[in-house]
Amino acid sequence: MNIRHIHPWDVAAAEAIAIQRRLASQVxxxxxxxxxxxxxxxxxLSAPDKEGYVQCAVVxxxxxxxxxxxxxxxxxxxxxxxxTGLLSFxxxxxxxxxxxxxxxxxDLLLADGxxxxxxxxxxxxxxxxxxxxxxxxxxxxxxxxxxxGLLPLExxxxxxxxxxxxxxxxxxxxRHNVRPLYVSIGHKxxxxxxxxxxxxxxxxxxxxxxxxxxxxxxxxxxxTTPP
DNA sequence: GCGACAG
DNA sequence: ATCTTGTCGC
Numbered sequence: 669m670n671i672r673h674i675h676p677w678d679v680a681a682a683e684a685i686a687i688q689r690r691l692a693s694q695v696x697x698x699x700x701x702x703x704x705x706x707x708x709x710x711x712x713l714s715a716p717d718k719e720g721y722v723q724c725a726v727v728x729x730x731x732x733x734x735x736x737x738x739x740x741x742x743x744x745x746x747x748x749x750x751x752t753g754l755l756s757f758x759x760x761x762x763x764x765x766x767x768x769x770x771x772x773x774x775d776l777l778l779a780d781g782x783x784x785x786x787x788x789x790x791x792x793x794x795x796x797x798x799x800x801x802x803x804x805x806x807x808x809x810x811x812x813x814x815x816x817g818l819l820p821l822e823x824x825x826x827x828x829x830x831x832x833x834x835x836x837x838x839x840x841x842x843r844h845n846v847r848p849l850y851v852s853i854g855h856k857x858x859x860x861x862x863x864x865x866x867x868x869x870x871x872x873x874x875x876x877x878x879x880x881x882x883x884x885x886x887x888x889x890x891x892t893t894p895p
Numbered sequence: 896g897c898g899a900c901a902g
Numbered sequence: 903a904t905c906t907t908g909t910c911g912c
Contacts, residue, residue, distance in 0.1 A: 712902090713902075715903045748902060750903080752899085752900045752902090758902080759902075780901085780902075781901045791901070802902065808901050809902090810900095843896080901903105
């Protein structure tokens with residue numbers, strides 16, 4: 669896959685915020701997912717080891733079988749610390765490195781973090797989408813910004829997520845009686861479509877298969893990681 | 896000033 | 903992300 673390298677990563681927090689503000693206006697909120705989806709990818713990083721190294725995994729699944737097609741991993745020591753609201757400056761470089769080596773480009777990418785549901789409307793999913801040109805969806809396990817009402821307990825139930833007068837995403841129940849997932853537009857997708865594709869990837873677990881398997885692969889499981 | 900805060 | 907036991911449910 670070709671990656672668009674349009675800004676440096678080795679920046680101070682203030683410049684990272686400026687970059688986010690500049691790029692946020694380029695995010696597409698329109699559904700650009702192809703009519704026939706053949707492959708869906710998920711990306712995630714492991715927690716840092718004792719020396720600060722992390723492993724990124726991008727997994728590609730066939731759709732609709734959700735069978736594993738490809739795994740690419742990338743290991744490294746993030747130069748940027750974890751700062752709330754600047755997650756992509758820590759995680760995106762390794763994800764892009766893995767995406768660059770992908771032999772089977774996906775039609776859609778799920779990111780483990782927010783998309784538009786971000787203080788500057790430019791979470792990790794937006795950043796990855798903009799730099800790859802892929803349709804992306806933010807798929808976070810907890811809330812960063814915004815508020816929402818109660819939602820029914822059944823799978824598929826949702827409540828819109830509001831922040832500063834805007835709808836920035838949705839709380840989406842992906843299994844019966846579990847905490848909702850926070851779904852938002854990353855790039856080239858609209859919110860109803862994002863919710864649809866997340867649900868289409870949820871089988872047995874709260875987390876959709878692409879990001880769930882990426883999480884497993886990033887942690888280095890023998891079942892999924894090639895020796 | 897205080898609280899909140901993706902991974 | 904991690905610290906943390908037993909326990910309830912499918």
